[in-house]
Amino acid sequence: MRRALTLALLAVLLAFPLAAQHWGQMFYVGFATRILIYALAVTSLNLILGFGGMVSFGHAAFFGAGAYTVGILMAEGVASAWLAWPVAVLVAALLSLVIGAISLRTRGVYFIMITLAFAQMMYYVAVSLRAYGGEDGLTLPGRSRLGAGLDLSNDVTFYYIALAVLAVALYLMRRLLNARFGQVIQAIRENETRMEAIGFPVYRYKLTCFVIAGAVAGLAGALIANQNSFVSPNLLQWTQSGTLMVMAILGGVGYLWGGVLGALAYLVLEEALSAYTVYWQLGVGVVLLAVVLYARQGLASVIARLAHERSVPRG
């Protein structure tokens, strides 16, 4: 049943650009790509926030680090996706290793504040990069080059690449969550002290989880830099971290599909409401309130309840 649903969804997503082309609505291909990329970023946040119980308010730092890595490399003439994207992942992973190693020594509100503080530091680092646009940001000459006859500057091709990356990431996350590591992470969320008391080096597991999430956010950043052909300090600002968090809460914290649903709902709302008013955030706020009040576990929980099963089954 679940597999059939997933395949049906995949079929729709595969057919989408063709339909858009057919009806001459190419704008929506770019829009859908943005959703896919944000879905990837929110999914990575959901891994630490929802499954690991680590409320990080600094996820934009890794997203932005990935984006800036691609931007700076391209400004320096390195346009190969095969080089720039892995480097973006690596930079984000290293950054999350440093930030995580320090932040994970704290708990609760302190953890939230320290991750926020680190992310703001990265924001000011980006602002101070005069050679790469400083506050104004950096316009990229084009998209990364993939070779193999694939031209990323074609929006449809880029859409498919983003879709493939997201699909693989979701599949790997599902494996991870059901494997030893994921089960340990989720048990730590539930009762960290007891996990220590039965002999798990809790800190190491949390840090590993934090780095995985940071690395994936870096990859999403690399994609968004390509999508926008532009990087700016805004990508690293605390409001960006907040947006990712709102998306996660909207979609369903601790559900495999929470990140996807959250990004989809948020960006569609933004798109639909901003056609009518510049105060579209008010509308998003109302929807968020409704979700928090009436479907506390987010949209994914509503769907799961309808389908009578949790998105990540155990056993």
Added chain:
Amino acid sequence: MVELLAVEGLYKHFGGVVATDRVDFAIAEGEIHALIGPNGAGKTTFVHQLAGALRSDSGRISFGGVEVTHTSFDERVRLGIARSYQITSIFRSHSVLDNVALAVLARSGSAFRFWRALARETALFDEASGIAAQVGLQTKLTQLAGRLPYGEQRRLEVALALATRPKLLLLDEPMAGMDPQATHGIVELVAGLKGKVTVLLVEHDMDAVFKLADRISVLVSGRVIATGAPDEIRVNSEVKRAYLGDEAA
């Protein structure tokens, strides 16, 4: 007597309150050693220090001849010191079997594995169900731990510690809050551990303590004022005065 755990001059204070006051203490291999004392004597703090959940200000702890004073909490578990909690600490939204399986998992190789589903690792769950049976929960394996009656949650609490295959089991008031019948069940459970694992039993239920313990230590205001066989402790006047109040002496 072969000492499994030896403590020298262990000290811990919180602000102006001295919780553990230069305690010298030893547990012999294979014994059930009870630690009793009035409320606020520092028993739980002492257990925290032995387990490694709290750092000591000074003093030494050695376990099986190896100094573990600065060894971390989880590392001590892997060396063989496991503890249960006075206030039940289980994985409430996991099933009974999953609870115990987590503790088995902790000592069955690395859990930095990202691919194979844990649910497929049947050996782990077989072992876990054996341990659940040991504490009498064999018919509750699929129940959510949070929905178990209190008495069975207390059994699961002990099972989690047992599943780490400890050499030394620190039981912090395993009978806390239980009715006489349930208490009897735990007494039998602990009695059944004798000879298999060394036990430090912190308990207020004196009937249980005198029934189970090979030796008893009495902790008052952070100091061990007496250690001995149950019969010696029963007649020790200092213990009576400190523990039962002046009138009893």
